[in-house]
Amino acid sequence: MSTLAPAADVLTLGTFSTLLSRELAAGYVVASPATVARLKEVRGxxxxxxxxxxxxxxxxxxxxGVVRRNTRAVHRALAQRRQVLQDCLVPLFDxxxxxxxxxxxxxxxxxxxxARDAFETRLLEAGIECGHESSLWTEGGDGLVFSFAHLSDGDFMRTVDIIGQTIHPY
Structure with missing residues (x-):
């Protein structure tokens, strides 16, 4: 965003939760030198x-360099999961x-x-939770959202299998 509006004071907020641990609960702010002083004042x-x-x-x-290496590994793992989702689940739905x-x-x-509610009920019976677009995202639709980034590798594959088995009646 800062490259689109160079005169704007853009803050970047991030978290270490995805890269290091969900339990860490530590984030960061990247700010311009002019804004840092005000941020430190508020933090004080x-x-x-x-x-x-x-x-x-x-x-x-x-x-x-641990975070850099871990970031690369996380990005590779997410790309692999995206490919599994694209290959295994996307084709099963209209x-x-x-x-x-x-x-x-x-x-x-x-x-x-x-149809959505029936599918969601079957997933819940199988132990899988999902979210509704409308409650998770601005301008979200009426569909369901499945998030797979936080799962262990074994849970990820089990979840993909269960969703695949649950969709068949629809």
Missing amino acids: ILGMPVATVTQRAIASLLHG DACLAPGDGADLTVQFSSHL
Whole structure:
């Protein structure tokens, strides 16, 4: 965004949760030098929500190249999952597609709310939860959203298999 509007003060917010651990709950802000002073002022008022030891551990991982290597591995794994979803699940639905971006999210549209709700009920009975586009994304539709990035490799493949088996009646 900053390249589109060079005069704008663009902040980049990120998290280490995907790269290191979901339980870490530590993020970061990339800001212009002019904005950093104001951010530090606000942070001074609000306090530091991430423990110093956690900050130092992350800094050490960044400095040692662990985060860079792990980022590459995560991106490779997500690309592989996207390919599995494209090959194994997208063809099973009349209207399914991978969500934009590099993640491992699948959106599925249904011919009616009844068909969608019946499918969702069968998935819940099989132990699989999904979200509704309308509650997850701005301008989301009436379809379902499946997110696969956080699953272990074994759970990912089991989930893909279960979804594939559950879709057959539709």
